[in-house]
Amino acid sequence: MRSRLRNLSFVAMGIAAFFIGDHVDELRVTQGMMVIYTVVAICSLVLLTGYSGQISMGHGALMAVGAYSAVLSRTYWHFPLAATFAIAVLGAAIFGALLGVAAGRLKGPYLAGTTLALAFGLPFITSQFSFLKGTQGLPYDLGNAPKSFRDNATEYKWYFWIAALAGLIIIWLLSNLLSSRYGRQWRALRSAPVSAELSGIHIGRSKVLAFTISSGIAGLAGAILAMSVKSAFPDAFPLVLSFTILTGVVLAGTTSLAGALIAGLLLVAIKEDLSGRVTDYFASGPHISDNLPVFITSFLLIVTVLFAPNGPKFRKK
């Protein structure tokens, strides 16, 4: 019953995305893509932090791995668009598995520091290999949108639909996974590692698995991000992106996918809309408007951790 309700809600969201995408202007559509990759990225952390209890301050780096995998497979091997998404998931998942083997043994602050170092350092790595084209990055050739869209000069609508579909599919898969045996295992090992181990859950393996899948999902978010800006370049994945995702998962109450949707919407609204309104209202200069989104998000993060350390209650129970 609950699973049927869940499936229905995903179909409803798909239909909603279809009609919304059809009726709003181009700016809103690009903002919609922003919401999609933010929500998908937050969902990847719901799995990692909320379920398996690991922290990552560097999921932006895994998004970058996904984005570059997608773009490279498109540029050098001319994969179809859908296949590049799969490559993004695969590339980031492999990278995440390697990282997860190390991460599974690290506790809270060590894992946080290590992933932070990764998020900080990954952009430098793009300068090492000439085929990654340094700071300028690689264009993401998306092919042509179907003819009717090109006529209306609304190809972004087409990309939005692709992004929405990809996002919904992966989150649907994730929600099934979370309510499966694996989801229960992760919950168990997060809340009571010793008892989990006694009841036969292999902790190390479970943690690495969570890291791998979470990375793969983050990779897809990265590919969607690359699609929204039509390229992959290091500055598209700044430290702030990783922080934003982490903020999102805290705002989402760490274990709720529905919460992730709300948090994603909220974060994009703060960045794209609210900050602008506030600066306009107070007629303040560029120093304020450039920094206001980060200020509001970080402030929200602190307030949430202080007053609702387990997240606002979105969870049904």
Place this chain on the structure above:
Amino acid sequence: MLTILNTSLIGITAGSIYSLMALALVLVWRSTRVVNFAQAGQAILSTYIGYEVISRTNNYWLALPVALVAGAVIGALVDALLIRSLTKRSANGPLASIAPIIATLGLLGVIRSVVGMIWGGDLRQYKAPVSNIGFTFGHTTIPFSRYNLLIVITTIVVMIVFTVIFQKTSLGLALRAAAFQPETARLAGVKVDRIRTVGWAFAGATGAVAGVLITPQSGLSPNSLDSLLIYGFVAAVIGGLESLIGAAVGGLVLGVGLAFIREYVNSNLEFPSTFVVLLLVLLIKPGGIIAARRGRSA
């Protein structure tokens, strides 16, 4: 031979500053069991305050103590207003173990954006108070200037001051007691909360010194200390995150090691090698290279 010497000197200078940042992280970790990622923010705010002093009075020697005091005050405020109530509130729940990390991260964002609002994002500069040109012996100029000497000496002085405080004073005894056995210390009359705040103030001051020292070489912008935070963290981990000596040695090892990699391997490999070193230390010898007395608990 000369190259080896020069590379070592470059590494020692860089490593000294890493040591200071590592020390700031260690001081907080020892007092509160929190890795303070906001340290980069606290240090950048203190450094900007120092910068204001320099640009108004043109006096570096005034800016350094002002930034130091500012750093101490900021550190104490962070602990008293945020961390103290946080550790009391989030005792359990899914976020319990990571709540302090997330809070310091949020604080980093808040401080950085406030700094950006006040001073903007442009790269700013101020001059070193003493010569930045290397010493010359006969016909060779080595890449070690009076300013580098100042950095190294300041670091050594800071280390000596903290060693004396921790080993010889009753405040140091209280700091150590509050870190290792908070309950027992409380029973013995140590005001653990206040002592922890003192630890945060020390850390804030140390971070501020690191920021003011590195800025003539790196320039100043709201995120110009991010890399220092990472290097400081790695240095602290190499040193075991527990010991002051460990932080000092960790910083020097990292600084000199990276200088050699830049010189003899490839300058682009600096960051990847840092990351590899961090992972190797954590996986192979998680107690740090400087053997800690006991296992770590997060």
